[in-house]
Amino acid sequence: MRAQKYSKQREAVYSALRSVRTHPVASEVYDIVRTEIPDISLSTVYRNLSQLAESGKALTITDEKGVVHFDGYVHPHNHLFCKACQRVVDVDIPVAISVPDGCSHSVEGYSVLFSGVCSGCK
Ligand SMILES: [Zn+2]
Numbered sequence: 361m362r363a364q365k366y367s368k369q370r371e372a373v374y375s376a377l378r379s380v381r382t383h384p385v386a387s388e389v390y391d392i393v394r395t396e397i398p399d400i401s402l403s404t405v406y407r408n409l410s411q412l413a414e415s416g417k418a419l420t421i422t423d424e425k426g427v428v429h430f431d432g433y434v435h436p437h438n439h440l441f442c443k444a445c446q447r448v449v450d451v452d453i454p455v456a457i458s459v460p461d462g463c464s465h466s467v468e469g470y471s472v473l474f475s476g477v478c479s480g481c482k
């Protein structure tokens with residue numbers, strides 16, 4: 361059954377993403393998923409990651425080089441892009457932003473990407 365196959369792939373991609381806190385790129389998620397589903401393709405992994413992001417089950421973080429990282433943990437948190445290892449790490453740096461009264465836009469959230477060097481590379 362095709363539908364069943366699709367949902368199994370979706371589940372495998374989601375659990376692979378949730379198994380790491382390293383904000384992997386699509387090819388790294390692919391490497392994890394392949395250990396479970398050897399015949400899955402990179403484009404299938406990429407499509408499932410995009411759908412997870414669209415449905416709010418994953419975050420995407422585009423780094424300074426334009427590389428897209430995925431995060432399976434969607435609670436509000438901020439990130440740092442490490443210039444040394446090119447990785448995205450979670451940071452516990454509070455950011456206070458207030459939307460001014462009379463703002464014509466409807467702001468529903470924000471994300472902050474710091475740049476610098478991570479603790480592992482420092
Ligand atoms: Zn680093």
Ligand SMILES: [Zn+2]
Nearest residue numbers: 431437449450
């Ligand atoms: Zn994160």
